[in-house]
Amino acid sequence: MFRVYRTKNYEEMSRQAANIISAQIILKPDCVLGLATGSTPIGTYKQLVEWYDKGDLDFKEVTTVNLDEYLGIAHDNDQSYYYFMHENLFNHINVDESHTNVPNGMCADPEAECARYERLVRTLGYQDIQLLGIGRNGHIGFNEPCDSFPAATHIVNLTKSTIEANKRFFASEADVPRQAITMGVGTIMQARQILIVASGKDKADAVRDAFYGPITPTVPASVLQLHPNVTLVADEAALSGVQD
Ligand code: PGA
Numbered sequence: 001m002f003r004v005y006r007t008k009n010y011e012e013m014s015r016q017a018a019n020i021i022s023a024q025i026i027l028k029p030d031c032v033l034g035l036a037t038g039s040t041p042i043g044t045y046k047q048l049v050e051w052y053d054k055g056d057l058d059f060k061e062v063t064t065v066n067l068d069e070y071l072g073i074a075h076d077n078d079q080s081y082y083y084f085m086h087e088n089l090f091n092h093i094n095v096d097e098s099h100t101n102v103p104n105g106m107c108a109d110p111e112a113e114c115a116r117y118e119r120l121v122r123t124l125g126y127q128d129i130q131l132l133g134i135g136r137n138g139h140i141g142f143n144e145p146c147d148s149f150p151a152a153t154h155i156v157n158l159t160k161s162t163i164e165a166n167k168r169f170f171a172s173e174a175d176v177p178r179q180a181i182t183m184g185v186g187t188i189m190q191a192r193q194i195l196i197v198a199s200g201k202d203k204a205d206a207v208r209d210a211f212y213g214p215i216t217p218t219v220p221a222s223v224l225q226l227h228p229n230v231t232l233v234a235d236e237a238a239l240s241g242v243q244d
Contacts, residue, residue: 002211002225005233006244010199014043017131017197017233021048022057024129024193030061034130034188035089036141037066037081040197041131042088049092059095065121067132067141068182069103071110071155079169080105103153103181110155114181118153121187130191134198137161138206138219142182145218151186155179185223194230196221198238207234208241 007013021044024031035041051057066081075082082102090100101120107113121127132140137159143150144159157179158166167173188194198207210221211232217223224230 001229003231004211004239005231006239007233007235009235010043013197013199013233013235014047017041017044017195018047018051020195020231020233021129021131022051025057025059025062028128029058030063031128032063032065032124032126034127034183034191035064035066035085036131036133037068037084038133040133040199044131044197045089049089052093057093059093062095063099063124064090064095064101065124065127065183066100066102067130067188068180069105070177071105071179071181072177073105075106105177105181110179110181114153114155117181117183118187121153121183121190126187127191129193129195130188132188132194132196132221134196134203134206134210134221135162136165136202136206138210138221140185140188140196140221140224142180143185143188143220145220147217149185149217149220149223152184153181153187154184156182185217185220189223189227191227192229194224194227196224196230196232196234198232198234200235201237201240203234203238204241207232207238212242 005016069081073080103117142156163176167176170176209219215222
């Protein structure tokens with residue numbers, strides 16, 4: 001099933017995405033949430049924190065698995081995804097720290113870390129719901145456009161366009177890490193439900209190509225057309241390349 005929620009703006013997109021995640025937590029309090037970083041999900045996390053503060057949500061039995069992490073960046077670096085998740089969500093809710101999982105970007109052996117992370121997600125029974133953003137180039141996690149869909153958690157060399165897109169968060173382009181660990185497309189596709197959020201005109205081509213174009217590893221998100229349960233929550237600007 002592919003559902004599209006077209007929202008007026010970013011705030012409405014965030015509320016709708018948070019509603020879907022809340023529904024998952026309420027239906028299955030010990031669910032596995034697949035989480036994402038980037039600017040798009042920040043509003044979703046804010047909304048979840050607000051509902052937690054009101055007493056409407058309880059994360060005590062929830063387990064989380066994040067999509068990806070830069071290689072060579074420590075937890076206390078404010079650009080690490082570990083830091084991002086604590087800043088934007090984990091520090092503000094009652095999730096058990098030991099139930100939160102982000103690939104370790106400071107591991108001594110990145111290949112072994114990929115294998116460990118893949119095993120971990122499998123042992124947890126995979127994600128009940130996986131939240132995703134979409135890159136301007138159609139990437140999901142750090143699965144960049146390439147010749148084939150990478151199946152398992154792996155090391156990636158970031159593309160020029162991703163380095164370019166992310167340099168706004170670093171002192172200079174030279175400081176943007178060149179490699180990351182990411183769940184593979186296969187790991188993401190194991191999730192029982194996919195929730196993908198997109199906002200703004202600069203995502204319009206990626207959204208159109210991913211969901212209304214051919215399935216191709218040159219647009220990694222297009223693989224989601226093969227998933228049985230996908231919900232796209234996107235604002236009008238992000239859907240501006242798509243007919244109603
Ligand atoms: P953004 O990133 O939310 O910061 O645009 C999304 C992504 O690259 O997956």
